[in-house]
Amino acid sequence: MKLVLSALAAACALAATSSAHAYVLKKTPSGGVVHWNATEATLLVDRSVDQAERRARDAIQRAADAWNAQDAQAPRIRVAPADTAHDPGFDKVNAIFYRRAFAPAGTAIAVTVVSYEQAGGTILDADIVLTGRYAYSASDDVERDHYDLVHVVGHEQGHWLGLGDENQLPGVLMFSATKSGKTLLRAPSDDDLAGVSAIYEGRTPTPPASATTGCSAAGTGYNAAGLGSVLFGLGLVLGARRRRGTWLAVSMLGAVTLGGPSGGTSARAATTEDATMAAEAAHADALDAVVVGRTSSWEGGLLRTEVQARPASCAAPCDREVHFQMWGGERDGIAQDVGEESVPEPGLPVRLARGTWGVRLAR
Numbered sequence: 422m423k424l425v426l427s428a429l430a431a432a433c434a435l436a437a438t439s440s441a442h443a444y445v446l447k448k449t450p451s452g453g454v455v456h457w458n459a460t461e462a463t464l465l466v467d468r469s470v471d472q473a474e475r476r477a478r479d480a481i482q483r484a485a486d487a488w489n490a491q492d493a494q495a496p497r498i499r500v501a502p503a504d505t506a507h508d509p510g511f512d513k514v515n516a517i518f519y520r521r522a523f524a525p526a527g528t529a530i531a532v533t534v535v536s537y538e539q540a541g542g543t544i545l546d547a548d549i550v551l552t553g554r555y556a557y558s559a560s561d562d563v564e565r566d567h568y569d570l571v572h573v574v575g576h577e578q579g580h581w582l583g584l585g586d587e588n589q590l591p592g593v594l595m596f597s598a599t600k601s602g603k604t605l606l607r608a609p610s611d612d613d614l615a616g617v618s619a620i621y622e623g624r625t626p627t628p629p630a631s632a633t634t635g636c637s638a639a640g641t642g643y644n645a646a647g648l649g650s651v652l653f654g655l656g657l658v659l660g661a662r663r664r665r666g667t668w669l670a671v672s673m674l675g676a677v678t679l680g681g682p683s684g685g686t687s688a689r690a691a692t693t694e695d696a697t698m699a700a701e702a703a704h705a706d707a708l709d710a711v712v713v714g715r716t717s718s719w720e721g722g723l724l725r726t727e728v729q730a731r732p733a734s735c736a737a738p739c740d741r742e743v744h745f746q747m748w749g750g751e752r753d754g755i756a757q758d759v760g761e762e763s764v765p766e767p768g769l770p771v772r773l774a775r776g777t778w779g780v781r782l783a784r
């Protein structure tokens with residue numbers, strides 16, 4: 422099985438180990454809790470989900486019912502059919518889609534895209550995308566090589582409510598990996614519920630300043646799933662812990678792509694120095710670097726960020742930079758997370774897995 426690494430923020434890893442509970446909350450860049458400012462939020466079901474599984478709509482409703490049946494003060498998930506077509510991304514319409522190919526999901530089985538107010542953490546939009554990389558089953562007897570759709574949707578709905586992936590307890594709905602060929606947990610566990618309680622307990626929704634709520638009072642969402650035989654989205658906290666820094670996973674090649682500001686993708690060595698670095702890189706499993714800058718831009722409703730980093734081994738003044746791109750980011754007061762991989766902040770050490778970085782001279 423291929424080892425999959427993930428770019429978990431150090432804070433997440435700490436949170437998972439420093440307390441009795443296992444749940445992980447989704448946080449804003451400044452440490453606030455990402456949450457819905459509503460007692461109910463609507464998840465529209467895009468017609469495309471019918472391609473995922475014949476009984477996909479039933480599975481989505483079942484998963485929502487399981488969350489709604491709990492007395493955890495979390496917003497109620499109202500499932501309704503979408504009348505018009507939308508796309509995943511920030512448009513203030515929360516929906517669940519099926520996409521045969523969805524690059525931002527990388528190798529994940531599903532991903533939740535959460536757009537929220539960067540300052541306060543209020544969710545503005547949250548979408549779930551079931552990808553076409555794997556086969557789903559909504560049956561009570563999940564077929565071989567198929568993945569339990571009720572479980573997968575329930576997990577993503579947990580992200581939609583503001584929870585992050587849990588990497589310690591295989592027995593909770595928010596555990597980051599899933600398995601094929603069997604029916605898995607289809608309702609939130611006590612730990613999952615403790616997580617949503619931590620987000621919403623004592624929180625009273627306030628009326629939006631500017632009226633209309635329409636189908637989305639606030640949006641939330643978020644997250645991802647990878648797989649290995651198994652992963653939802655990631656799994657790699659282990660790697661991240663063992664060596665300092667954040668891993669940008671090999672598994673996230675779909676999400677982390679090479680590229681310079683101009684969109685170039687070459688890791689080809691252009692100078693002797695680059696050649697040296699490229700040679701070093703070729704012999705290493707990873708490259709330690711420090712983020713020095715990032716720039717996000719909209720591509721439709723999705724944010725894409727160009728991240729600039731300096732190799733940790735590079736003495737100042739360092740004239741070498743590593744550039745890579747990730748989905749998600751921050752722009753116009755809106756933060757967006759695509760799956761579990763938050764775009765690393767400047768100053769944060771990152772460990773780039775081989776093949777994910779491009780080498781270029783700093784300008």
Ligand SMILES: [Zn+2]
Pocket residue numbers: 576580585586595596597644645646653654761
């Ligand atoms: Zn997840």
